[in-house]
Amino acid sequence: MEDVQGYEMAKPDLLRRLHRVEGQIRGIAQMVEDDRYCIDVLTQIAAATRALQGVAVGMLDSHLRHCVAEAASTDVDAGQRLSEATAAVERLLKS
Amino acid sequence: MEDVQGYEMAKPDLLRRLHRVEGQIRGIAQMVEDDRYCIDVLTQIAAATRALQGVAVGMLDSHLRHCVAEAASTDVDAGQRLSEATAAVERLLKS
Amino acid sequence: MEDVQGYEMAKPDLLRRLHRVEGQIRGIAQMVEDDRYCIDVLTQIAAATRALQGVAVGMLDSHLRHCVAEAASTDVDAGQRLSEATAAVERLLKS
Amino acid sequence: MEDVQGYEMAKPDLLRRLHRVEGQIRGIAQMVEDDRYCIDVLTQIAAATRALQGVAVGMLDSHLRHCVAEAASTDVDAGQRLSEATAAVERLLKS
Numbered sequence: 001m002e003d004v005q006g007y008e009m010a011k012p013d014l015l016r017r018l019h020r021v022e023g024q025i026r027g028i029a030q031m032v033e034d035d036r037y038c039i040d041v042l043t044q045i046a047a048a049t050r051a052l053q054g055v056a057v058g059m060l061d062s063h064l065r066h067c068v069a070e071a072a073s074t075d076v077d078a079g080q081r082l083s084e085a086t087a088a089v090e091r092l093l094k095s
Numbered sequence: 096m097e098d099v100q101g102y103e104m105a106k107p108d109l110l111r112r113l114h115r116v117e118g119q120i121r122g123i124a125q126m127v128e129d130d131r132y133c134i135d136v137l138t139q140i141a142a143a144t145r146a147l148q149g150v151a152v153g154m155l156d157s158h159l160r161h162c163v164a165e166a167a168s169t170d171v172d173a174g175q176r177l178s179e180a181t182a183a184v185e186r187l188l189k190s
Numbered sequence: 191m192e193d194v195q196g197y198e199m200a201k202p203d204l205l206r207r208l209h210r211v212e213g214q215i216r217g218i219a220q221m222v223e224d225d226r227y228c229i230d231v232l233t234q235i236a237a238a239t240r241a242l243q244g245v246a247v248g249m250l251d252s253h254l255r256h257c258v259a260e261a262a263s264t265d266v267d268a269g270q271r272l273s274e275a276t277a278a279v280e281r282l283l284k285s
Numbered sequence: 286m287e288d289v290q291g292y293e294m295a296k297p298d299l300l301r302r303l304h305r306v307e308g309q310i311r312g313i314a315q316m317v318e319d320d321r322y323c324i325d326v327l328t329q330i331a332a333a334t335r336a337l338q339g340v341a342v343g344m345l346d347s348h349l350r351h352c353v354a355e356a357a358s359t360d361v362d363a364g365q366r367l368s369e370a371t372a373a374v375e376r377l378l379k380s
Contacts, residue, residue, distance in 0.1 A: 011127060018124040025120060025147075029113040032106060038158045042183040045151045049144055049190040052120075053378050056140045061371040063133045064349065068363045071353045078353045086346040088137040089374055093338050094284055095144040148283050156276040159254065163261045163268045173258045181251040184279055188243050189379055201317060208314040215310060215337075219303040222296060228348045232373040235341045239334055239380040242310075246330045253323045278327040285334040 010062050017055050024048040056092050060085065105157050112150050119143040151187050155180065200252050207245050214238040246282050250275065295347050302340050309333040341377050345370065 025048055031041050063085055071078035120143055126136050158180055166173035215238055221231045253275055261268035310333055316326045348370055356363035 011130075014127050015124055018120060018127065022117060022120040022124065025113060025117040028150075029110055029117065032109050032113065035106075038154050039179045039183050042151055042154055042158075043186060045147060045154070046183070046186040046190040049147050049151075049187070050379075052140060052144050052147070053190070053375075055123075056137055056144075057371060057375050057378065059133050059137055059140070060374060061367070063137075064367050064370065065364070068353050068356045068367060071356055079350070082346070082349050082353060084134045085349065086342060088134050088141070089345060089377075090338075090342050091138060091141040092144070092374075093342065093377060094335075095141040095148065145284075152276060152280050152283065155279060156272070159272050159275065160269070163258050163272060166258045166261055174255070177251070177254050177258060180254065181247060184250060184282075185243075185247050187279075188247065188282060189240075201320075204317050205314055208310060208317065212307060212310045212314065215303060215307040218340075219300055219307065222299050222303065225296075228344050229369045229373050232341055232344055232348075233376060235337060235344070236373070236376040236380040239337050239341075239377070242330060242334050242337070243380065245313075246327055246334075249323050249327055249330070253327075274324045278324050278331070281328060281331040282334070285331040285338070 010058060014055060014058060017051065017058070021048055021051045021055065024051060053092065060088065105153060109150060109153060112146065112153070116143055116146045116150065119146060148187065155183065155187075200248060204245060204248060207241065207248070211238055211241045211245065214241060243282065250278065295343060299340060299343060302336065302343070306333055306336045306340065309336060338377065345373065 024044065028041060028044050028048065031044065063081075067078045067081045067085065070081075119139065123136060123139050123143065126139065158176075162173045162176045162180065165176075214234065218231060218234050218238065221234065253271075257268045257271045257275065260271075309329065313326060313329050313333065316329065348366075352363045352366045352370065355366075
């Protein structure tokens with residue numbers, strides 16, 4: 001039985017959500033193309049941003065669970081992975 | 096001479112940036128598909144979010160200029176439009 | 191009759207909200223002092239951040255109204271002020 | 286030797302940063318009191334928000350390290366704690 005990547009189990013869900021965000025972005029481009037009222041476009045941009053952050057949170061959750069599971073079952077020092085995770089949260093907060 | 100929409104002048108630029116974001120999202124989906132390290136995926140999500148917020152700021156800027164130009168040259172009350180703009184900023188900040 | 195600053199009318203409200211945020215921050219420091227569970231502290235930090243962003247949105251709203259009123263009634267070019275406002279929104283989104 | 290709370294070691298640092306944020310908020314209230322230009326006030330609000338998010342990230346980092354250390358050394362299931370941490374990140378992203 002092969003090893004499972006950190007977010008393997010959630011992969012179909014992550015991909016589904018990313019494809020939906022991709023569709024949202026395409027819809028926003030179409031709205032601009034059609035000269036739709038820009039406040040409506042901004043509302044859709046906010047929705048797409050929220051959806052993208054949702055993907056990030058889901059991915060972060062899987063990563064942290066993976067780190068903890070690893071720390072509990074092996075000798076691997078999870079410290080470095082956690083530093084990376086915290087730095088990733090920092091980048092998300094600034095984006 | 097036809098009337099010009101609020102963000103008409105910046106439209107090619109907005110579309111170019113939106114298509115680039117769409118490509119970024121597709122790239123992120125591919126990274127997930129390829130089981131890339133999730134911290135790297137998170138970094139790309141932060142970058143795409145930033146790019147999307149950049150589009151929002153560009154669009155907001157055009158909208159505000161349009162409101163002000165309108166207020167200066169016509170009798171239209173710009174108050175309602177500004178309330179919409181402020182509400183849009185609020186939604187972006189919460190996204 | 192004296193001239194009115196951009197956010198003059200909302201000043202008591204802005205100050206009230208800022209004093210409340212100041213109290214929230216003091217409360218958070220007290221929670222840390224008392225070794226309260228850090229997830230609870232994080233919840234309070236999120237609430238204080240939201241309150242602070244609310245002050246920013248209120249202030250931005252007044253500023254934009256002022257710009258528009260000025261553009262409608264005087265010869266002042268509101269373009270520079272709007273650029274400043276857009277840049278301020280950008281900084282808020284990145285914070 | 287007494288047990289150490291999750292963020293105990295970083296406590297003086299967290300408190301120092303929180304007191305600085307409190308000072309920033311007080312400074313912002315004074316700027317409003319003095320009718321300072323609102324774009325300058327918004328710049329300071331963005332700076333205070335960033336500082337507050339920095340405290341949150343520092344606190345989250347300690348919490349995660351604590352969870353992982355606990356998971357590695359005891360039988361405690363860290364799953365619940367991680368769910369709380371992820372939910373906290375979500376609230377921060379929406380604030």
